[in-house]
Amino acid sequence: xxxxxxxxxxxxxxxxxxxxxxxxxxxxxxxxxxxxxxxxxxxxxxxxxxxxxxxxxxxxxxxxxxxxxxxxxxxxxxxxxxxxxxxxxxxxxxxxxxxxxxxxxxxxxxxxxxxxxxxxxxxxxxxxxxxxxxxxxxxxxxxxxxxxxxxxxxxxxxxxxxxxxxxxxxxxx
Amino acid sequence: xxxxxxxxxxxxxxxxxxxxxxxxxxxxxxxxxxxxxxxxxxxxxxxxxxxxxxxxxxxxxxxxxxxxxxxxxxxxxxxxxxxxxxxxxxxxxxxxxxxxxxxxxxxxxxxxxxxxxxxxxxxxxxxxxxxxxxxxxxxxxxxxxxxxxxxxxxxxxxxxxxxxxxxxxxxxxxxxxxxxxxxxxxxxxxxxxxxxxxxxxxxxxxxxxxxxxxxxxxxxxxxxxxxxxxxxxxxxxxxxxxxxxxxxxxxxxxxxxxxxxxxxxxxxxxxxxxxxxxxxxxxxxxxxxxxxxxxxxxxxxxxxxxxxxxxxxxxxxxxxxx
Numbered sequence: 193x194x195x196x197x198x199x200x201x202x203x204x205x206x207x208x209x210x211x212x213x214x215x216x217x218x219x220x221x222x223x224x225x226x227x228x229x230x231x232x233x234x235x236x237x238x239x240x241x242x243x244x245x246x247x248x249x250x251x252x253x254x255x256x257x258x259x260x261x262x263x264x265x266x267x268x269x270x271x272x273x274x275x276x277x278x279x280x281x282x283x284x285x286x287x288x289x290x291x292x293x294x295x296x297x298x299x300x301x302x303x304x305x306x307x308x309x310x311x312x313x314x315x316x317x318x319x320x321x322x323x324x325x326x327x328x329x330x331x332x333x334x335x336x337x338x339x340x341x342x343x344x345x346x347x348x349x350x351x352x353x354x355x356x357x358x359x360x361x362x363x364x365x
Numbered sequence: 366x367x368x369x370x371x372x373x374x375x376x377x378x379x380x381x382x383x384x385x386x387x388x389x390x391x392x393x394x395x396x397x398x399x400x401x402x403x404x405x406x407x408x409x410x411x412x413x414x415x416x417x418x419x420x421x422x423x424x425x426x427x428x429x430x431x432x433x434x435x436x437x438x439x440x441x442x443x444x445x446x447x448x449x450x451x452x453x454x455x456x457x458x459x460x461x462x463x464x465x466x467x468x469x470x471x472x473x474x475x476x477x478x479x480x481x482x483x484x485x486x487x488x489x490x491x492x493x494x495x496x497x498x499x500x501x502x503x504x505x506x507x508x509x510x511x512x513x514x515x516x517x518x519x520x521x522x523x524x525x526x527x528x529x530x531x532x533x534x535x536x537x538x539x540x541x542x543x544x545x546x547x548x549x550x551x552x553x554x555x556x557x558x559x560x561x562x563x564x565x566x567x568x569x570x571x572x573x574x575x576x577x578x579x580x581x582x583x584x585x586x587x588x589x590x591x592x593x594x595x596x597x598x599x600x601x602x603x604x605x606x607x608x609x610x611x612x613x614x615x616x617x618x619x620x621x622x623x624x625x626x627x628x629x630x631x632x633x634x635x636x637x638x639x640x641x642x643x644x645x646x647x648x649x650x651x652x653x654x655x656x657x658x659x660x661x662x663x664x665x666x667x668x669x670x671x672x673x674x675x676x677x678x679x680x681x682x683x684x685x686x687x
Contacts, residue, residue, distance in 0.1 A: 206428070214432035218440045220447075242387035250394040258421035259429065264414050265401025272398060276391035 200350050201236050201244065205252045208232040213259050223323070224332035227301065229256060231339045233271055234278045234300045235347040238293065242279030249275025263315070270307045274300050297340040298333060305329045482654055485537040489656070494539050496619040499658040502526055504553070506652055516543075516560035516584065520655060523551040533618045533658045540646040541565065541606060541622045542655050553657070557649055558624065559584055566616055567624055570603040572596060578604060578624055581642060585649070587625055589641040594632050596639070602627040604643050619658065 208229045216226045229252050237245025252275075253268030278296050285292040309324055319328075405414045490501045504526075508519030522528050534542040534555050543563065547554035558565055561580050567589060568575040574596035581588040589604055604627060608620025625643040632639045 210425075210428050210432035211436070213429055215436035215439055218436075219443050241383075243383070243390050246387065246391040246394050250398065253398070255421075255425070258418050259425050261418065261422065263402060264405040264418055265398040268401065269395060269398035272391060272394040276387065279387065 197240065197244070197351060201240070201248050202251065204232055204236065204347060204350060205229065205248060206255060209252065209255045209259055212256070219335070221331040221335070222327035224328050224330075224335060226335035226339055227304070227332065228339065228343070230271070230274070230300060230304055231297055231336050231343045232347060233275050234296050234340075235293070235344040236351060237275045237278035238282035238296060238344070239347060239351050239353055240279070241283060242276045245275030245277075245279035246272050247275070249273070266308075266311055266315075270304055270311070273307070274304055277303075293340050293344050294337055297336050301333050301336045302329060305332060478653070482537050486654070486656060489535075489537065489539040492539075494621070496621070496658065498661050499619060500527070500661055502528055502657040502659055503654060504528070504657055505654050507552070516557040516563075516580075516649075517546070518543075518555050518557065518652070518655075520553050520555060520657070521551070522657060523553050524548045525550045527659055528553045528657050529659060531617050532660075533622070534655050535622055535658060536647045536652060537654055537656065538646075539623065539656075541618065541624045542647055542649075542652070544617060545657060555655065559587065559645065559649060565618055565624065566607040566609060567604050568607045569596075569598050569627070570605050572598060572602065574598050575607055576638075576641070578643060585645070586628075587643040587645055589627070589643050590638060592639045592641055594637075594639055598627060598630050598639060598641055600627055600629060 208231075212228045216228050219226055233245065233249050233252055236248055240248075249271035250268045253265075253271040256262065256267045256271075257264050278300055281296050281299075282292070305324070305328055309319055312319070401414065404412070408414060486501075486503055489495055495501070502522050504520035504522035506518050507521045520528075520534075528545060528548055530545055530548050532545040534545060536542050541558055543555045543557040543560070545553050546556040556563060558578065559580055563578075563580065565578045566575070567578045569589070569592075574592050576589045576592035578587050578589055580586075589598075592598060604624045606618040606620060606622040606624060607616065608618055608622075609616045623646050625645040628642040628644045630639060630641050
């Protein structure tokens with residue numbers, strides 16, 4: 193993790209948060225909105241690994257909680273876990289895996305929605321399960337899957353994937 | 366997309382070391398998040414986290430405002446598209462709702478009209494104008510003449526309901542409509558007083574001038590004919606049925622049923638009678654229901670009653686004796 197990468201990633205997350213607050217919240221199907229911050233976090237975590245993902249998730253959560261006057265730490269908790277998990281998923285994914293980005297975005301979206309529902313339930317708020325699945329989870333999943341490849345392409349351009357340096361091993365004669 | 370591999374085996378730290386470090390960082394951040402949630406809930410609104418949040422909001426505000434301005438055209442475009450998509454569904458739903466409301470409105474208005482009509486009928490039947498020796502049969506008009514030359518209507522009551530031929534018919538307000546001229550089991554034909562064949566013996570309420578009401582120049586006007594020139598009749602006078610009775614015959618119409626209002630009165634030297642135009646009180650085009658007046662059954666002959674009376678009186682006297 194270099195300082196340049198960290199600054200770029202922070203800029204990306206800040207940009208994503210602003211887009212989320214100013215634009216994405218207005219796009220609605222059912223009760224779901226596209227989650228630009230989540231998809232950006234997944235993309236960056238896949239590109240830079242779990243540690244980067246966890247830290248970036250924590251910061252993104254703080255920014256979102258601040259911008260939306262939400263419960264401080266709630267979104268940070270969820271996004272930290274998701275960032276870490278996505279980084280691990282990226283490390284474990286092999287080249288033969290079909291569409292790992294879509295799988296990661298789908299699982300992250302579902303995990304974020306369910307985790308958010310559980311946390312809010314623990315804090316005293318509840319939402320009917322049918323509404324959660326039909327009005328929030330499924331439309332949100334569709335939104336995020338549509339956004340996945342464009343955002344990943346943008347993130348990959350700003351934070352290019354690192355190449356593996358393989359050491360040459362001379363065969364013993 | 367993920368073809369490019371991440372750095373692996375790039376010297377120390379080792380893979381297990383990096384994984385451990387990542388776990389450690391994630392766990393640490395989770396703990397910090399939990400601590401933030403706890404502190405945020407436990408502290409008051411003036412606490413440090415709330416204050417930091419307020420500062421953060423004010424710092425982020427310019428970015429949000431700028432983002433909102435940039436995003437406004439896209440947002441409007443999305444709202445326009447969304448409204449367009451919703452409009453089709455809304456249109457269909459509103460059409461259905463409109464149809465339903467229209468049907469309910471018609472039902473409500475019909476019910477209100479029927480209620481008002483029934484009220485008028487009740488008021489007339491129980492009022493002093495209703496002739497004593499008649500029974501009312503309320504009937505709805507179910508058929509109108511196909512041509513303007515036939516001044517007849519068909520009503521939904523017939524001989525099965527007690528309607529008889531030559532029974533007088535009045536409107537819900539008690540004004541003269543016509544006469545029953547044909548009867549089936551369940552329907553009856555009423556010839557209106559505006560028919561060419563109709564003639565009703567009438568008199569002017571105010572002056573007692575007598576005459577005969579017949580069809581006038583048009584299908585909706587009447588004339589009071591056979592009124593002698595020396596009788597006084599003025600515009601605005603009310604024409605009612607005469608209801609005459611002789612030893613052998615009796616008028617079909619009971620006495621005192623309003624027919625119309627005198628519109629104009631004229632006389633010429635060469636004419637034998639006055640020329641009196643009468644406007645009927647009934648609007649025959651909007652008539653919905655009528656009352657057929659059925660004469661009550663005649664009481665037993667007075668002679669028989671007289672014969673039976675002394676016998677009854679004797680029986681009563683016997684009963685009274687001890």
